[in-house]
Amino acid sequence: MNSTAPLLQVEHLTLDYRLPRRRLFAPPPHHRALDDVSLTLARGESLAVVGESGSGKSTLARTVLALERPQAGRVVLLGRDVFALPADELRKLRRHAQMVFQDPYGSLDPRRKVGWIVAEPLDALEQGVESAERRARIAETLQSVGLQSGDADKFPHEFSGGQRQRIAIARALITRPALIVADEAVSALDVSVQAQVLNLLMDLRERLGLSYLFISHDLAVVRQVADRVMVLRDGRVVEEGEVEGLFRAPQHPYTRALLAAVPRIGVPRRRVTAAP
Ligand code: ADP
Ligand code: MG
Numbered sequence: 512m513n514s515t516a517p518l519l520q521v522e523h524l525t526l527d528y529r530l531p532r533r534r535l536f537a538p539p540p541h542h543r544a545l546d547d548v549s550l551t552l553a554r555g556e557s558l559a560v561v562g563e564s565g566s567g568k569s570t571l572a573r574t575v576l577a578l579e580r581p582q583a584g585r586v587v588l589l590g591r592d593v594f595a596l597p598a599d600e601l602r603k604l605r606r607h608a609q610m611v612f613q614d615p616y617g618s619l620d621p622r623r624k625v626g627w628i629v630a631e632p633l634d635a636l637e638q639g640v641e642s643a644e645r646r647a648r649i650a651e652t653l654q655s656v657g658l659q660s661g662d663a664d665k666f667p668h669e670f671s672g673g674q675r676q677r678i679a680i681a682r683a684l685i686t687r688p689a690l691i692v693a694d695e696a697v698s699a700l701d702v703s704v705q706a707q708v709l710n711l712l713m714d715l716r717e718r719l720g721l722s723y724l725f726i727s728h729d730l731a732v733v734r735q736v737a738d739r740v741m742v743l744r745d746g747r748v749v750e751e752g753e754v755e756g757l758f759r760a761p762q763h764p765y766t767r768a769l770l771a772a773v774p775r776i777g778v779p780r781r782r783v784t785a786a787p
Contacts, residue, residue, distance in 0.1 A: 516587070516589070516590040517551045517552060517553050517554075518552050518553060518554045518556075518588070518589065518689055518690055518722050519550075519551070519552040519575065519586075519587070519588055519608075519690060519722070519724070520550075520551050520552075520585070520586075520587040521548060521549055521550045521551075521571075521575060521584070521585070521586055521587075522549050522584055522585040522586075522587070523547050523548070523549055523583060523584040523585070524545045524547070524548040524549070524571070524574060524581045524583070524584035524585075524586070525543070525545055525546055525547055525548075525581055525582050525583040525584055526543070526544050526545040526567075526570055526574060526579060526580075526581040526582060526746075527541040527542065527543050527544070527582055528541060528542045528544055528570075529541050530542055543746055544567045544570040544746050545567050545570055545571060545574065545581065545584075545746045546567075546745070546746040546747045547584075547747065547748075548567070548571060548584070548743070548746070548747070548748055549584075549748070550741055550748075550751075552690070552722055552724060553722070554689065554720065554722055555716070555720050555721070555722055556722050556723075556738050556739070557716065557722065557723040557725055557736055557737050557738050557739075558722075558723070558724055558725065558737060558738065558739045558740070558741060559725045559726070559727060559733040559736065559737035559739070559740045559741070559754070560572075560724065560725070560726045560727075560740075560741050560743055561726075561727060561728065561730060561733055561740060561741070561742055561743070561769065562728070562742060562743035562744055562769075563728065563744070563769070564728060565745075566743040566744050566745060566746065567743050567745070567746040568694070568726045568728075568743055569694055569726070570746075571726070571743070572610065572692045572694045572724065572726050574586065575588075575608070575692060575724060576605075576608055576609075576610055576692055577593045577594065577601060577605070580594060581594070588604060588607065588608055588690070589604065589607055589689065591604055602636060603636075605636055605686075606632070606636040606637060606686035606687070606688060607686075607688050607689050607690060608688055608689070608690040608691075608692065609632060609682075609683035609684070609686060609688040609690070609691060609692070610683060610691075610692045610693075610694065611676075611679050611680055611683045611691060611692070611693045611694070611696040612679065612694055612695075612696070613694055613695035613696060613698050613699055614699055616672070616675065616699075618679055619667040619675060619678060619679065620667075621666065621667055621668060622666075623666075623667075624663065624664055624665065624666060625653070625662050625663050625664070625665050625666070625667065625670075625678055626646075626649050626663030626664060628667070628678060628682055629649050629652060629653065629663070629678060629681045629682045629685055630645060630648070630649050630685060631682065632682060632683070632685055632686050633645065633648060633685045633686055636686055637686060646663075648685055649663050649685070650663065652681045652684050652685045653678075653681050655681070655684060655715065655718075655719075656677040656678075656680050656681045656684070656711060656715075657677055657711060658674065658677055658678070658681065662678075671704075672699065672700055672701070672704060673700055673701075673704035673707060673708055676696065676697070676699075676700060676704075676708050677708070677711065679696075680696075680708075680711065680712070680715070684715070684719070687719075688721070689720075689721065689722060690721070690722045690723075690724065691712075691721055691722070691723050691724070692723075692724045692726070693712070693723060693724070693725050693726060694726045695726060695727055695728070696708070696712070696725075696727075697709055697727075697729075697732060698727065698728070698729060698732075705732070709732065709735055709736060712736060713735075713736060723736065723737075725737055729773075730758075730769060730770060730773045731773055733754070734754060734758060737754045738753065738754060739751065739752065739753055739754060740752065740753075740754050740757050740758075742757075742763065742765065742766050742769065744765050749763045749765050749766065750762055750763040750765070750766045758770065
């Protein structure tokens with residue numbers, strides 16, 4: 512794998528969702544969820560994607576992870592063009608990019624123990640991991656997110672929302688990825704819990720050299736975690752820039768409108784403090 516290439520390059524992605532045909536002989540209508548979207552993410556960098564609901568953020572996240580196939584454009588991860596790879600090569604590449612979803616209740620299988628849930632990507636993507644190593648990886652990963660190795664034998668319902676999101680993060684980390692795609696990863700949490708999970712994500716970034724594609728509708732959160740911000744509107748990139756500059760002097764009226772709609776934008780960067 513080419514280590515001088517950017518971690519992730521997204522080039523001119525266009526993705527149309529087909530909608531149900533309204534009349535028998537009419538061409539099937541479509542909805543353009545991504546329209547010529549490009550971005551670059553360096554190793555260790557954190558890029559936020561912001562935009563209103565329906566702007567295409569989750570579609571972009573899924574397409575970057577090759578869970579959705581675009582009509583046009585390329586996703587190049589670690590120098591590999593993901594949609595040009597044979598299935599077995601793509602499977603090998605998947606361990607380098609993992610997703611953390613929004614919902615800490617819905618995204619964890621309630622019938623499975625935490626150890627099984629956390630190890631699932633390892634079991635699916637890395638062959639030949641011996642059971643002792645597997646156990647050690649589960650324990651090490653749980654500890655890295657502030658949980659205990661013994662938590663592997665518990666069920667998700669024994670944990671709070673914030674702890675469940677730590678489990679979801681552990682699950683994303685167990686294959687030792689370079690890229691984490693976080694789609695509204697703290698949006699379902701209370702503000703004080705949100706602050707703890709954001710601090711964890713920032714610590715992990717430093718400790719493990721992770722890159723984040725951090726998707727959020729919440730600009731206060733974005734300001735704390737991102738180096739750069741990309742603003743999506745109706746599937747198009749309307750503005751992109753360094754986080755401080757973009758917050759200080761947004762160029763596009765849409766970005767200004769988004770910023771004007773945020774009440775707690777005055778929060779400090781980096782170290783997040785819980786609201787009183
Ligand atoms: P966001 O995450 O920013 O809220 P999404 O990427 O989920 O936006 O959706 C972008 C647009 O694509 C929305 O208009 C949404 O209704 C539409 N969309 C998303 N998924 C599908 C799908 N599977 N089929 C048809 N339309 C979809
Ligand atoms: Mg979404």
